[in-house]
Amino acid sequence: MSSADNKRTVIVGIFTFLAIVILVAGIFMLAGQQKRLISTITVTAIFDDVAGLRTGNNIWFSGVKIGTIKSINLYGDSQVEVVMNIEEKVQQFIRKNASARISSESFIGNKNIVIDGGSQPAAPIEDGDRITAVSPLNTDDLMEKLQQNNENLVAITGDFKQLTSRLVKGEGTVGALLTDTTMAQDFRNVVANLQRTSQSTVNASNSLSAFTNKLNSPGGLANQLATDKEVFQQLKNSMTQLEEATASTSEITENLRTASSRLNNNNSAVGVLLNDQQFAKQLQSTMQNLETGTEKLDQNMEALQNNFLLRGFFRRKAKEEAKQKEQQQILPAPQQVQPKDTTQLEFKPSILQKN
Structure with missing residues (x-):
């Protein structure tokens, strides 16, 4: 090679x-x-909608990745069963009353499952347990609500634009305040009057507070009424006397009312004198007759004194009266005697002369 x-x-x-x-x-x-080489337990959850969740997506607990999604299967009529592989070492932190919800890594990122651990009194989960599933927020519903909010925002912006346009043109009360100097000055005057009124109210409140402090000061009437039993008893006695005087006044008023009703009654003598006009005319005529008769009687007596038959009688009477006057001037004035019946007797020299 x-x-x-x-x-x-x-x-x-x-x-x-x-x-x-x-x-x-x-x-x-x-x-x-994928947590393939780590000891895991299997936990399931039933969702109505998994919102695009896929096998192999992550499972989070308190911000820590603790497993992956093993499988996603249809369950029942319209539900979805999600099988999760969770690390065995975090089993003790997840309770049987824990809940699972579908979340997103970002606004358009992959879906994942977030587990809320549950309460401490509950027991830890075991292999094969099923935890409660929380329905995820539907993105379509969220986008629909966002679209509605956008439409509302456009409407609000249009209304605000129309409002600001009217304000700039000086329409309406607020527009007049912004553009009309006279109205603005009137508004300033109103605010100034309100400030003066509030200051007057504060002064009146301070005066009232000072007055109440004087009332509560030792030696004052209110303090004595509240603390001095003797003053309270005197006031109570005065009120009792006032009530008695009021009762007496009421009785006197009733008596006066009764007397006045009797005076207005034609059946009594005084009532006849006050109310009967015919009787009053008769009484007036009688008094006139008496006056006329008295004048005539004086004339008759004067004529009798000049009559030669009674002239001697009147002369002797005049001499006796002259002697009585002389004796009264000579004799000392006798003391008046006070009898037991308290009737005073007048001393008459004519009695001594007769004796």
Whole structure:
């Protein structure tokens, strides 16, 4: 065999060896990614829709890759069973009440399954267990909602454009405020008045607070009413007396009402005097007759005094009266006697003269 053939054989052997090494390294690398050489357990989950999930996609737990999807099979009428290979070493962290949901590595990336570990009181999962599946978010529904939001945003933008256009043109109240200087000044005046009103309210509140502090200060009326029992008792007695006075006033008012009703009654003497006009006219006529009779009687008495038959009688009477006056001037004035019946008797000199 020539040296050229030997050289060619060596080169082919080297390339063959390198190819075998690369093939074995690729197999080991692929087996590592697929968790083929690691002890695993099988866990299943039933989904209504896998949203493009494929065999061999990754399984994540708390951000750590823990397995791959072994197979995807139809289950029942319209559901899908997903069989998962999970590393045995993470079995103790995943509980029987854990749940699986379909997620994405990016917005348009590969699908994967994310497992939520469940609660600590539950037992760890075992080989062949089935965990709860959470329905994934439908991308079509998401895009439809996004389209609706875009349409709403376009409508809002159009309305905002129309609103700003009206504001620039000075239409409406806000537009008038932005363009009309008079209205803007009026608005400033209103704001200034509101500020003054609020300041007045604050001052009134401070005054009221100071007044209440004075009321609560020791020695004040409110403090004494709240703390001094003697003042409270005096006030209570005053209120009782006021109630009694009110009751007496009510009784007096009732008596006055009764008396006034009697005065207005024509059956009583006073009522007749006050209300009967005919009787009043008769009484007035009687008084006039008495006055006329008195005048005539005075005239008759004067005529009798001038009569020669009774002239001596009246002269003697006048002399006796003159003597009585002289005696009253000479004699001391007697003391008045106070009888037991409290009736005062007037001293008469004519009695002494007769004795």
